[in-house]
Amino acid sequence: MAGHSKWSQIKRKKGANDSKRSAMYSKHIRAIQAAVRSGGTGDPAGNLSLKNAIAAAKAATVPVDNIDNAIKRAVGAGEGAADYKEQTYEGYGPGGTAIFIETLTDNVNRTVADIRAVFNKRGGSLGTSGSVAWQFEKKGVLLLTDTSEQAQETAIEYGAEDIQESDEGLEISTGPADLYAVQDALTAAGFAIESAQITMIPSNTVAVNSDDAKKLMTLIDALEDLDDVQNVYSNADLPDEE
Structure with missing residues (x-):
């Protein structure tokens, strides 16, 4: 659920109990496999939907092995596989x-x-x-705990549209296509990303x-x-x- 802050959403997802977490993992696995089938490739470099699905799964702490296995299963799935x-x-x-x-x-x-x-x-x-x-617009949102001027300048240079600062850190909004350029630039500059994903922001x-x-x-x-x-x-x- 997204309201005025993405921090609360991320904390809520990470704080889910075991049964909730298992169900959440299953949803992300489904999204990854659907992205592979719709995009025609298991390579996220050539499949933006898959790249988005993987980023969302990682933000929800889905284990990397689960993600890799989901991609492999989807790539090898035949016509009998579910078409979501x-x-x-x-x-x-x-x-x-x-x-x-x-x-x-x-x-x-x-x-x-x-x-x-x-x-x-x-x-x-x-x-x-x-x-x-x-009333909603698709946006990229990055969260990081570093609030330094350098982090903000780097984000702006590579396509950030809006930056909100709070006690918890920076909430950076981008256009959907610019999310990964900003993420890669911040990572290359040494800033740790708490979360990076495509989401819907209310106007x-x-x-x-x-x-x-x-x-x-x-x-x-x-x-x-x-x-x-x-x-x-x-x-x-x-x-x-x-």
Whole structure:
């Protein structure tokens, strides 16, 4: 779930319990294998979708061996292998928040039925295509703990669009195509990257009270628990205690 800060999302993912972590790993493996099949190659240098999927998996601490094995299996898979397709869904959550969902599915009817059921049960509503997508923009986001002027200047030189500084470090936004140029430049300059991934950033956020925030987090957790759901984004600005 993405709100006003990516730091909270990364910490939440890394802090998942073992069962959650196992399910999360499975989602990343599915994304990697789908990227190999759609891109026609297991070489991330020639397959941007695969490069993005690998970066996201590493950010979620998926072991390198799992990633490599997933690529090998996908490269060797024949016509009988599952053909997962990207599908997005949009909806509304408590407090008037917008929710954007990315899925990988081999059965669209099952996926939309599962997502609708979660919305109906958790106080949200499934919207039509385009109902909230306009409120989100695809961006590259890098997180690093170094807040030095050199780090910021390096990021700007290689394509950073925005830099937010906090007590935790720097949150750097780029265009999707510039993410890896900025990442490689920072790495070459000796800066340790906490996370680098393609994500969806809301153009505006909606402040929600504590009660709605708890309901929203319950809704998002339920959506993320669905096997076909890869990512859930919201434009909620959550209270600090949440």
